[in-house]
Amino acid sequence: MRVTFPHMGNLWLGLKTALQELGHEVIVPPKPSKRTLTLGSQRSPEFACLPLKINLGCFLEALEAGADTIIMAGGVGPCRFGYYGAVQKRILEDLGYNVRFIIFDPPQGRWREFLNDLRRVGNGKPLYKIFSALLFGIRKLEIMDYLEKIGHKIKAREVNKGETTHILEKTLHKLDDASSYREIRRIRKEALEELLSVQRKKIDPLRVAITGEIFVVLEPFVNMDVENELGKMDVEVERALYITDWVKEHLIPSIQGIRKHHLLEKMSKPYLGHFVGGDGQLSVASAVIYAKRKFHGMVHLMPFTCMPEIIAQSILPRVSKDLSFPVLTLVFDEHTGKAGVLTRLEAFVDLLQRRRVVEVH
Numbered sequence: 001m002r003v004t005f006p007h008m009g010n011l012w013l014g015l016k017t018a019l020q021e022l023g024h025e026v027i028v029p030p031k032p033s034k035r036t037l038t039l040g041s042q043r044s045p046e047f048a049c050l051p052l053k054i055n056l057g058c059f060l061e062a063l064e065a066g067a068d069t070i071i072m073a074g075g076v077g078p079c080r081f082g083y084y085g086a087v088q089k090r091i092l093e094d095l096g097y098n099v100r101f102i103i104f105d106p107p108q109g110r111w112r113e114f115l116n117d118l119r120r121v122g123n124g125k126p127l128y129k130i131f132s133a134l135l136f137g138i139r140k141l142e143i144m145d146y147l148e149k150i151g152h153k154i155k156a157r158e159v160n161k162g163e164t165t166h167i168l169e170k171t172l173h174k175l176d177d178a179s180s181y182r183e184i185r186r187i188r189k190e191a192l193e194e195l196l197s198v199q200r201k202k203i204d205p206l207r208v209a210i211t212g213e214i215f216v217v218l219e220p221f222v223n224m225d226v227e228n229e230l231g232k233m234d235v236e237v238e239r240a241l242y243i244t245d246w247v248k249e250h251l252i253p254s255i256q257g258i259r260k261h262h263l264l265e266k267m268s269k270p271y272l273g274h275f276v277g278g279d280g281q282l283s284v285a286s287a288v289i290y291a292k293r294k295f296h297g298m299v300h301l302m303p304f305t306c307m308p309e310i311i312a313q314s315i316l317p318r319v320s321k322d323l324s325f326p327v328l329t330l331v332f333d334e335h336t337g338k339a340g341v342l343t344r345l346e347a348f349v350d351l352l353q354r355r356r357v358v359e360v361h
């Protein structure tokens with residue numbers, strides 16, 4: 001099998017590692033680009049949400065590079081994600097591709113089906129080897145998540161803008177080449193030392209949370225690199241979700257995942273009492289959590305026509321008013337331009353700075 005998968009932030013690192021450990025030939029889809037977006041948008045239903053269009057474009061580029069099997073997560077619940085696999089398979093078949101799809105639905109008690117799906121990608125390996133390959137991939141992602149969290153604090157203060165991003169990109173590629181736990185521990189240690197030696201200004205930056213639909217939050221091409229743009233404005237960013245959080249909540253049950261789920265339910269409850277699909281509940285809960293943590297504001301990212309985030313978007317003004325917590329919602333589709341996003345971010349940061357001055361006096 002020549003295997004490919006959707007591109008979403010650093011996800012490729014974990015999937016490539018796990019699939020190579022299982023002996024597959026892996027075709028990593030190129031980073032999403034204008035071409036990816038154009039390919040996907042031209043062949044998708046107009047009102048499909050942006051992640052479907054980008055993923056379809058990624059698949060087309062990976063198929064051009066020789067992939068014959070697509071692995072992707074499925075979903076259950078009130079949003080369209082559960083139909084993605086079937087819709088994309090149908091579109092590719094209509095375009096004349098003969099491609100094999102393996103769709104992982106979150107287990108949610110259906111462990112037998114989940115284990116069967118795992119065996120389908122296992123390349124004949126026993127289950128313990130499949131889990132060990134997955135855990136190695138996840139461990140690499142955990143290290144990147146950890147370093148990125150530290151990187152967000154440094155980016156706001158760094159003297160030479162872009163230095164932290166460069167260290168993180170270099171580390172990502174070193175982790176990609178690493179083949180043992182010993183090696184990745186060494187890479188983590190070295191990257192941490194490098195990050196901590198970055199020359200920093202002594203400032204007290206604005207702190208802004210980033211939340212919203214997972215694909216838009218994690219994929220810099222889609223969100224116009226909002227984290228780095230805020231970093232350039234000397235703003236410290238904290239992201240409400242990371243790729244390993246999603247894995248621990250949805251694919252591999254963990255105490256940490258269960259705790260996070262309960263926290264989100266509790267925090268969103270006064271405004272939204274039930275799951276609405278995707279990350280809608282997370283977006284509402286994030287506003288409450290970050291307001292209580294005295295952040296200066298929150299940026300809410302969503303794809304155009306995303307059902308769970310439309311619900312969150314309609315609730316957030318009330319949360320914002322009740323807690324006196326500024327929230328900026330940015331909606332992305334194939335027509336979004338970077339200049340417009342930057343202008344809105346600059347205006348938001350300006351507003352937060354003025355609020356801070358008024359609060360101090």
Ligand code: SF4
Binds near residue numbers: 049050080081213307
């Ligand atoms: S969460 Fe939103 S963007 Fe993601 S699949 Fe569901 S509707 Fe589409």
